[in-house]
Amino acid sequence: MNQPSQLSDKAIKNAIPEKKKRPKLTMKQSKYLFVYICLLLPIIFYLGIRIIPTLYTFNIGFREWNILSPEKPFVGLENYATLFNDEVFRKSLVNTAIFIVIGVIGQVVIGLFIALLLQRINRFVGFFRVIYFIPYVTSIVAVSWVFRWLFMNNGFMNEMLVTIGIPPQLFLNSPNQAIFVIIGTMIWQALGFQMVIFLAGLENIPSTFYEAADVDGASPFQKLKMITIPLLNPTIVFSVVIGSINFIQVSFTQVVNMSVDSAGGPLHSTLTIVVYIYQLAFRQYSMGLASAATVVLFLFILALTIFQMKVLTKKFDY
Amino acid sequence: MKKRTGLTIVYLLLITGSIAMIFPFVWMVSTSLKTAIDVYSLSIIPENPTFANYIAIFQGSPFLKWFINSLIIAVITTLSVAFFDTLVGYIIAKFHFIGKTIIFITILSTLMVPTEMLIIPWYLMSSELGWTDSYWGLLFPGLMTGFGVFLMRQFMESIPNDILDAARVDGMGEFKIFLKVAIPQVWPAISALCIFSFLSNWNAFLWPLIVSHSEEVFTLPVGLSFLASGEFNTKWELIMAGSTITALPLILVFFLLQRYIIKGIVLTGMK
Numbered sequence: 001m002n003q004p005s006q007l008s009d010k011a012i013k014n015a016i017p018e019k020k021k022r023p024k025l026t027m028k029q030s031k032y033l034f035v036y037i038c039l040l041l042p043i044i045f046y047l048g049i050r051i052i053p054t055l056y057t058f059n060i061g062f063r064e065w066n067i068l069s070p071e072k073p074f075v076g077l078e079n080y081a082t083l084f085n086d087e088v089f090r091k092s093l094v095n096t097a098i099f100i101v102i103g104v105i106g107q108v109v110i111g112l113f114i115a116l117l118l119q120r121i122n123r124f125v126g127f128f129r130v131i132y133f134i135p136y137v138t139s140i141v142a143v144s145w146v147f148r149w150l151f152m153n154n155g156f157m158n159e160m161l162v163t164i165g166i167p168p169q170l171f172l173n174s175p176n177q178a179i180f181v182i183i184g185t186m187i188w189q190a191l192g193f194q195m196v197i198f199l200a201g202l203e204n205i206p207s208t209f210y211e212a213a214d215v216d217g218a219s220p221f222q223k224l225k226m227i228t229i230p231l232l233n234p235t236i237v238f239s240v241v242i243g244s245i246n247f248i249q250v251s252f253t254q255v256v257n258m259s260v261d262s263a264g265g266p267l268h269s270t271l272t273i274v275v276y277i278y279q280l281a282f283r284q285y286s287m288g289l290a291s292a293a294t295v296v297l298f299l300f301i302l303a304l305t306i307f308q309m310k311v312l313t314k315k316f317d318y
Numbered sequence: 319m320k321k322r323t324g325l326t327i328v329y330l331l332l333i334t335g336s337i338a339m340i341f342p343f344v345w346m347v348s349t350s351l352k353t354a355i356d357v358y359s360l361s362i363i364p365e366n367p368t369f370a371n372y373i374a375i376f377q378g379s380p381f382l383k384w385f386i387n388s389l390i391i392a393v394i395t396t397l398s399v400a401f402f403d404t405l406v407g408y409i410i411a412k413f414h415f416i417g418k419t420i421i422f423i424t425i426l427s428t429l430m431v432p433t434e435m436l437i438i439p440w441y442l443m444s445s446e447l448g449w450t451d452s453y454w455g456l457l458f459p460g461l462m463t464g465f466g467v468f469l470m471r472q473f474m475e476s477i478p479n480d481i482l483d484a485a486r487v488d489g490m491g492e493f494k495i496f497l498k499v500a501i502p503q504v505w506p507a508i509s510a511l512c513i514f515s516f517l518s519n520w521n522a523f524l525w526p527l528i529v530s531h532s533e534e535v536f537t538l539p540v541g542l543s544f545l546a547s548g549e550f551n552t553k554w555e556l557i558m559a560g561s562t563i564t565a566l567p568l569i570l571v572f573f574l575l576q577r578y579i580i581k582g583i584v585l586t587g588m589k
Contacts, residue, residue: 027486034492035415042406043421045462050428053439060438067442114335117328130576131336134343137572137579140521141539142561145546146346149554156345159360188338193583200584249432253523253539262547274434274524282528287438294435301432 057291065288072288079292089293091268092276093300099183099251099272100304104243106187108236111194116228118195119202129199133192140189140250144257147185148172172260175269182258182270186247194239201235202228237312244304248274248297273297343565350559357555371559379549380533381563384541390453391537392519395460399515400508402462407470408500412482422471429464433525441528455529456537460519466511469586473507474500510582513575520568538564 025033061079063072083089114132118125135143150156151171158168172178209227218226229236252274256262263279264271273293281290344362350371352364359365375381410422440459441450449455477500485495501508526537536544542560550556572579 030492031413032415035409035413038405038409038493039421042402042425042462045402046425046428046464049440049459049461050431050436050464051424053436053443054428054431056439057435114332117332120328121325121332128332128336129580130573131339133576133580134569134572135339137517137568138343139539139542139561139564139568141523141542142346142565143342145542145557145561146342149349149558150342150345152554154358156360188342191339196580196583245432249434252434253521256523256527257543257546277434277437278524278528281438281441287442291438294432294438297432298430298435302430305430 057294060287060291061295062292063288065286065291067285067287075288079288080296082289083292083296088268088271089273089276092264092271092273093296095179095264095269095271096248096251096273096300098179099186100244100247102180103183103186103247104240106183107190107194107243108239110187111191111239112198112232112236114191114195115198115202116224118199129196132195135189136192138189140253141257143185143189144254147181147188148258151181172258173266175267178259178266179270182251182254185258186251186254190243190246194243197235197239198232201232205231233312237308240312241305241308244308245301248272248301251275252278273300343569346558346561346565349554350562352555354553354555371555372563374556375559375563379541379545380536381538381541381560383534384536384538385563387453387456387535388520388538391457392516394453395457395519396512396515398461399463399466400512403466403511404470404474404501404504404508405496406462406467407472408474408496410467411471411474412477412479412500425464425467427464429468433459437525437528440525444529450529451531451535453535456526456535457519459525460515460522463515466515469511470504470507473504477503506582506585509578510586513579513582514586517568 060072062074062076064075064078065072118128121128152158153168153170153173157171162168170177171181205228209231210223213223213227251272255264255270255272255275256278259265259270263283264275274297277290277293277297280286280293348362348364349357351367351369352359353366353368353370356365406425410418436459444450444455449458481499482495485499486492490498521539522537523539523543526540527543530536530540533541533544542564545560546557550560
C-alpha cells in the first residue's frame with residue numbers, strides 16, 4: 001500500500017515545475033545548509049555572550065572605570081598595581097588558596113575513603129550511596145544557612161560541646177575558625193559526588209590485580225598504595241581539577257551566606273577572590289579594579305589547571 | 319572471625335558517616351516546626367510542633383513566586399542547553415565543513431574562562447539593553463554551555479556513520495536524522511547533561527544576585543538569602559522553614575530519579 005502511494009507522490013512533485021528545484025539540492029548542499037543554519041544561533045551566542053565580553057573584560061581592566069562617572073580613562077596596568085598593593089586583595093588570594101588546598105584534599109581523601117568502604121560491603125550499597133549523595137543535590141544557599149544555624153553561638157554544635165565538657169567555640173565569629181567551618185560545609189556537600197566518581201573508577205580496576213597481590217601476601221595498605229591509587233590516577237586528576245574550579249566558584253555562595261557580615265568577615269578571614277570581585281564591582285562600583293581582579297582570577301585558574309594536569313599525571317605515570 | 323569484625327567496623331563507619339550526612343536535614347526540618355520560644359531547645363522532636371512558620375513564609379513573602387521563577391529559569395535553560403549543546407556537538411562530531419575547527423576551538427576556549435570574568439561585561443550589557451530585572455536577563459548566560467558541547471561531541475562520535483547515511487539514502491531530511499536517528503543513540507548522555515544543567519541553574523546565585531533588583535524576579539536562592547540576612551535575621555525557625563522549602567523539592571526529585579542521576583554523573587565523569 002505504502003510503496004505505490006509514495007511513488008505517485010514523487011510523480012506529482014516532479015510534475016509541478018516549481019517544486020522541481022528542491023530535490024535538486026545535492027546531499028552535500030543540504031548538509032551544508034543544515035550545518036550553517038543550525039550553527040547560526042550558537043555562533044551569535046558564543047561570540048556575543050562569551051568571547052566578546054571576555055575580551056571586553058581585559059579592556060575594562062586597563063581603565064579607571066567607575067560606573068557613576070562618564071569618563072573611563074585608560075590607565076594601563078595601574079589597576080593591577082593597586083590590587084597587588086591592596087592588603088585585602090592579597091588576603092583574598094591567600095584565602096582562596098586555603099579554600100582550594102584544604103577543600104580539595106579533604107573531599108578527595110574522604111570521598112575516596114567512603115568509596116573504599118562501600119566497595120568492601122555487599123549489602124545496602126545502594127542505600128548508603130543515596131544517603132551520601134543527598135547533600136550534593138541540595139540547594140547551596142539552604143545548606144549554608146542550616147550550617148550557620150548549627151554553628152551559631154548558642155546553636156547545636158556548641159550545646160553538644162558544652163555537654164561533653166568542652167567550652168563553646170566562636171566558630172563563624174572567629175577569624176581563625178570561620179574559614180574552616182565554611183570549607184567543612186563545602187566538603188560535606190561535595191562528598192557524594194566524589195564518592196560516586198571514585199566508585200566508578202574502582203569498578204574499572206580488574207580484580208585479578210588484587211588476587212595476584214593476595215597471593216604475594218600484600219597488606220591492605222600496600223594494595224591501596226601499589227594498585228588502587230596508581231590505577232585510579234585519571235579519576236583522581238579529574239576529581240582534583242573539577243573540585244578546584246568548584247571551590248573557587250561555589251565558595252562565593254557559601255561565603256556570602258555563611259560569613260557573619262555576608263562579606264567575608266570576620267576581619268576578611270573568609271574573603272575569597274570572587275567575593276572581593278563582587279564587592280569591588282557592585283558595592284564600590286569600581287568596575288576597572290574588579291575586572292582586573294577577574295583577569296587575575298582567570299590566570300590563577302589557568303595556572304592551577306596546568307599545574308595539576310602536569311604534576312598529577314606525571315607522578316604515577318607507568 | 320577477623321574478617322567479620324573488619325566488616326562490622328566498615329558498617330559502623332558508614333553508619334556514622336550517614337548520620338553526619340542526614341542530621342543537618344533532620345535539624346533543619348525539626349527547627350522549622352518549632353515555635354520561636356522552643357527554637358533553642360535541643361530536642362529533635364519539637365515540643366509544640368507547628369506549621370505556622372511555613373504559613374508565615376507563604377503569606378508574608380513572595381516565596382511561591384520565587385519558587386516559580388527558579389523553576390521557569392531552570393527549565394528553560396535546561397531545555398535550551400539540551401537542544402543546542404546536543405545539536406552543536408552532533409554537527410561538530412559528524413560533519414565536515416569550512417570553519418569547523420575554529421568554531422570548536424572557540425567553544426572549547428570558553429570553558430577556560432570562569433563565569434566570574436564575564437559578570438561585569440554582562441552587567442554593563444544588561445543595563446545598556448534593559449535586560450536587568452527580567453527573566454531574559456536571568457537566563458541568557460546559561461542558554462548554551464561549552465561543557466555540554468564537548469560532552470555531546472564525545473558521545474556523538476561513537477554513532478556509526480553508516481546509520482546516518484542509511485537514513486540519508488532513505489530520503490530523510492538532515493534535521494529529522496538528528497532528531498530521530500542521532501538523539502535516541504545518546505539519550506543517557508542528554509539526560510545527564512539535563513541533570514547538571516538543572517542543578518547548576520537551580521543553585522545559581524552570583525548572577526541572579528547581580529541582575530535582579532526587584533523582589534518579583536528573585537530566584538529561590540537569592541530570595542532565601544535576602545530574607546535570611548534581612549527580615550528573618552536570627553529568626554531561625556523561619557529561616558529553616560525557608561531552607562526546607564528550598565531544599566526539599568530537589569531531594570524528592572533526586573529520590574525519584576536517583577538511579578539515572580548517579581548513572582549520569584558516572585557517565586559524564588568517565589568521558
